[in-house]
Amino acid sequence: MSPTVHLLLGGLVLLCSYRLDKLTEACSCALSHPQDAYCSSDIVIRAKVVGKKLLKDGPFGTMRYTVKQMKMYKGFNKMKHVQYIHTDASESLCGVKFEMNKYQYLITGRVYDGKVYTGLCNFNEKWDRLTLAQRKGLNHRYQLGCNCRIKPCYSLPCFVTSKNECLWTDLLSYIGYPGHQSRHYTCIQQKEGFCSWYRGWAPPDKTIINATDP
Structure with missing residues (x-):
């Protein structure tokens, strides 16, 4: 069995891993x-x-x-x-x-x-598999949150450790990926650098967001 190797693509180390087992290779990616x-x-x-x-x-x-x-x-x-x-x-x-x-x-x-x-x-x-929230995210909302950090939670308890983090709990669900936060929420930076989950139908104000916790 060969060791795990990482694919380097344009200076970016993709979160892919490869393992050779009985001449069979597989690709796995971090969610x-x-x-x-x-x-x-x-x-x-x-x-x-x-x-x-x-x-x-x-x-x-x-x-x-x-x-x-x-x-x-x-x-x-x-x-x-x-x-x-x-x-x-x-x-x-x-x-x-x-x-x-x-x-x-x-x-x-x-x-x-x-x-x-x-x-x-x-x-x-x-x-056609993307949700309305994901399409809105692509148009403008995701860009508003690129200074935020989405922190995965794999097991409880888990906490945010800085003001620019949003806790991503989809990975706790038995239903699996993609979860509710992935499909319907955006992590957006508000006043004073705080980030929080946002879901709404009207275009968000670029200076402050009224966040709704998932």
Whole structure:
């Protein structure tokens, strides 16, 4: 059995781990709130996949997806328009598979050497599976909370340790991921640097948020 190794993608160590067991490799990823995925990504877009090509580089090759970009939520400072998404061709190395000419996807990734890369450890989801709160988060709310820290709680008791933290308790639920906070809440910074969970239908004021605990 080979030791656990980490995939380095554009200077970012993805939270993927690999273990070789009887010639079988697997990819596993640490769970993250969609807001964290947004804030840590270089590129966040809504797009439809319209083509693919296997590039013969690396041990298993790289899959290059051609996308029709519908909207860019983050990444204007990196590139004006995304035409290609790159990912490892092997799912065991955290490569992600998209269906062509069928769905619109929310795709997040990092930019390396002028190319967009994504994988199973990034937040990639069919657009129609996103909640209204998640879509609002992509439009403006997640950005308001990028200075906050979402602190996972794996077992009780657990507490926030600084004013810029929101306690993420989805991982305590027997129902599993994604949980209620992931689907409906945003951790947003308020006055004096305090962060708290926010859920609301009207666009939040950019200076102060009336928070509602999940």
